[in-house]
Amino acid sequence: MKRILLYEPRYKNKYPPLGLMKLSSYHKTLGDEVIFVKGNIKEVYLKQLSVYLVDRFTKIENDIIPETILDNVFYYLKTGRTIYLEAIENNVGFFFPTIESWLRKAFRDARKNKIIDDLKWDRIYVTTLFTFYWDITISSIKELKPYIKNSSNMFVGGVMASVLSEEIENITGVQVVNGLLTDSKRIGLTTNDNIDLVTPDYSILHQISYTYPEWDSYITYATRGCIRKCKFCAVPIIEPDYVSYIDIKKTVKEIDSKYYIRRKLLLLDNNVLASPFFKDIINDIIEVGFFRGAKLKQKTKLYSFYLLLKKGTNSFEYSVALWKEILNFVKQLNLSNKKIASDILDKYFKTDNFVPNSFSLIQCFEELDRNFDIRKITYKKRTVDFNQGIDSRLCNEENMRLLSKIAIQPLRIAFDHWSLRDIYINAIRLSAKYKIRNLSNYLLYNFEDKPEDLWNRLELNIKLCEEFDLIIYSFPMRYSPINDEQKLYQTRKYIGKNWNRKYIRAIQLILNSTKGKVGRNRSFFERAFGKNISEFFEILHMPDSYILLRDIAEKEGLTDNWRSLYREIKEEDPEIIGYIENYDLSLIPDKILITYKDFFNHYYCKYDDLLSIKLNEGRYRKSS
Numbered sequence: 001m002k003r004i005l006l007y008e009p010r011y012k013n014k015y016p017p018l019g020l021m022k023l024s025s026y027h028k029t030l031g032d033e034v035i036f037v038k039g040n041i042k043e044v045y046l047k048q049l050s051v052y053l054v055d056r057f058t059k060i061e062n063d064i065i066p067e068t069i070l071d072n073v074f075y076y077l078k079t080g081r082t083i084y085l086e087a088i089e090n091n092v093g094f095f096f097p098t099i100e101s102w103l104r105k106a107f108r109d110a111r112k113n114k115i116i117d118d119l120k121w122d123r124i125y126v127t128t129l130f131t132f133y134w135d136i137t138i139s140s141i142k143e144l145k146p147y148i149k150n151s152s153n154m155f156v157g158g159v160m161a162s163v164l165s166e167e168i169e170n171i172t173g174v175q176v177v178n179g180l181l182t183d184s185k186r187i188g189l190t191t192n193d194n195i196d197l198v199t200p201d202y203s204i205l206h207q208i209s210y211t212y213p214e215w216d217s218y219i220t221y222a223t224r225g226c227i228r229k230c231k232f233c234a235v236p237i238i239e240p241d242y243v244s245y246i247d248i249k250k251t252v253k254e255i256d257s258k259y260y261i262r263r264k265l266l267l268l269d270n271n272v273l274a275s276p277f278f279k280d281i282i283n284d285i286i287e288v289g290f291f292r293g294a295k296l297k298q299k300t301k302l303y304s305f306y307l308l309l310k311k312g313t314n315s316f317e318y319s320v321a322l323w324k325e326i327l328n329f330v331k332q333l334n335l336s337n338k339k340i341a342s343d344i345l346d347k348y349f350k351t352d353n354f355v356p357n358s359f360s361l362i363q364c365f366e367e368l369d370r371n372f373d374i375r376k377i378t379y380k381k382r383t384v385d386f387n388q389g390i391d392s393r394l395c396n397e398e399n400m401r402l403l404s405k406i407a408i409q410p411l412r413i414a415f416d417h418w419s420l421r422d423i424y425i426n427a428i429r430l431s432a433k434y435k436i437r438n439l440s441n442y443l444l445y446n447f448e449d450k451p452e453d454l455w456n457r458l459e460l461n462i463k464l465c466e467e468f469d470l471i472i473y474s475f476p477m478r479y480s481p482i483n484d485e486q487k488l489y490q491t492r493k494y495i496g497k498n499w500n501r502k503y504i505r506a507i508q509l510i511l512n513s514t515k516g517k518v519g520r521n522r523s524f525f526e527r528a529f530g531k532n533i534s535e536f537f538e539i540l541h542m543p544d545s546y547i548l549l550r551d552i553a554e555k556e557g558l559t560d561n562w563r564s565l566y567r568e569i570k571e572e573d574p575e576i577i578g579y580i581e582n583y584d585l586s587l588i589p590d591k592i593l594i595t596y597k598d599f600f601n602h603y604y605c606k607y608d609d610l611l612s613i614k615l616n617e618g619r620y621r622k623s624s
């Protein structure tokens with residue numbers, strides 16, 4: 001049995017790492033022990049080291065009860081504080097001096113990143129995502145290197161690794177596996193299995209504290225690759241061949257039988273409408289229970305994890321999951337019930353940091369259930385989401401009719417450029433005709449488009465909502481190169497040829513208040529983005545603090561004052577406006593600053609200045 005570490009850097013992401021989940025399933029079938037870590041490898045190592053050391057202590061002193069010292073051993077290794085040694089001393093006897101010397105050495109070694117050979121992993125797999133997570137990804141890979149037994153068994157894969165394989169290998173010295181893992185030989189195994197087709201192991205997600213927003217989804221593909229080669233897109237690099245049909249039925253059924261039954265079906269297909277088997281794909285979706293109007297009879301997580309733990313597979317993962325759910329359940333009880341539940345927990349759970357054994361967890365659940373009746377069932381609406389969007393150029397009567405037969409919500413239709421508007425409008429008309437009312441789209445900007453193209457597309461969506469009584473959410477998405485010579489991909493500082501730093505910042509600030517999306521409310525849209533293109537450009541030039549704290553700046557008369565100066569200067573000396581677009585006041589010559597000081601003074605007004613106006617009004621003060 002090999003020890004396998006699956007690792008994802010500590011960035012926030014929506015989707016769980018499918019590649020690692022497939023590797024987990026695969027290694028488990030080989031009889032290996034798999035652990036999944038997101039971010040804090042040191043913490044995980046120290047926990048493993050604590051268990052390892054306590055096991056050794058019990059060999060020299062039989063009377064030690066591991067649960068009585070585990071937490072303190074862990075805290076000591078983490079902090080080096082002697083109070084934890086004293087607490088350990090209270091629970092061990094004659095051999096304490098030996099144990100203390102082992103602990104002190106272990107603490108020193110851990111500080112220096114000297115990893116105990118027995119606890120090194122046989123294989124480490126690191127996943128990567130966007131290229132702008134460059135820094136955190138590279139530092140994570142470097143941090144992991146002392147934890148591998150043999151560096152030739154450490155691999156990096158995923159999106160960023162596929163796009164920047166050479167750069168990553170040069171900087172970290174770790175092998176990159178780019179593209180899809182269709183052959184296990186590529187990771188040095190003697191088998192030649194297609195790991196990309198393995199059903200992902202959803203149970204490993206319970207091993208970490210991070211909750212992926214899409215945790216309640218089956219995440220899979222009915223096709224791979226794309227028939228097109230858009231310049232801004234990484235798909236042609238990562239998935240160069242178009243695979244027109246993948247049977248999702250087997251995957252969904254396997255997930256249902258082994259893991260928690262999911263409410264959503266999230267299909268990450270890049271261009272599903274290009275498939276000649278689209279009708280079969282829709283039939284598969286219907287067959288696995290995602291027909292229009294479908295509802296799921298779903299047990300609570302607490303109850304489901306209890307049943308899964310009783311089944312016996314993935315017992316470590318479901319022990320962690322049930323443990324977390326029990327603690328969450330107790331947290332939300334009222335005071336008197338919390339007291340009863342805490343007494344039950346104290347009977348079964350002996351440490352704060354280490355997962356109780358499955359027997360204790362099952363007993364604990366059953367005793368809680370006798371007191372609180374926790375075997376709940378709920379009914380939830382099921383939804384299907386082709387999350388990468390469908391290609392408006394391929395929408396027609398037949399495929400829209402087919403889409404209307406499944407629980408699609410939302411239907412995402414790509415609208416990457418204003419020049420596609422007629423095709424896009426046709427796709428929206430067809431959606432309305434087939435009563436697909438919840439729509440959404442990503443609007444690419446900062447590529448070869450102009451700022452007015454973004455406003456036009458947003459406004460068109462509002463018009464279409466009004467005309468067809470639809471709900472369209474638009475998600476403006478800033479273009480960042482996936483790879484470029486100046487290495488701007490590492491920092492997300494790329495500026496498209498028709499954009500500038502001020503405009504980009506202004507769009508970010510507007511989207512800040514809308515949580516990144518724009519809905520169907522016209523008055524809201526017009527206030528945020530302007531009633532017309534001229535107002536839109538005015539907002540793009542507005543001081544940042546006036547955009548972010550619009551109400552305060554307007555109430556104080558600052559916006560009106562700024563606006564009249566802006567209009568006057570734009571009319572008489574339009575080149576002065578260019579200084580704002582550079583987004584760096586220090587580059588403006590003194591002479592200009594002095595001549596137009598009333599205008600430029602507005603740009604020195606910071607968020608805090610405006611907030612303090614608000615605070616002085618007392619509106620945010622706590623009542624005494």
Ligand code: SF4
Nearest residue numbers: 226228229230233270
């Ligand atoms: S159609 Fe979509 S998935 Fe295909 S290459 Fe263009 S952007 Fe990428």
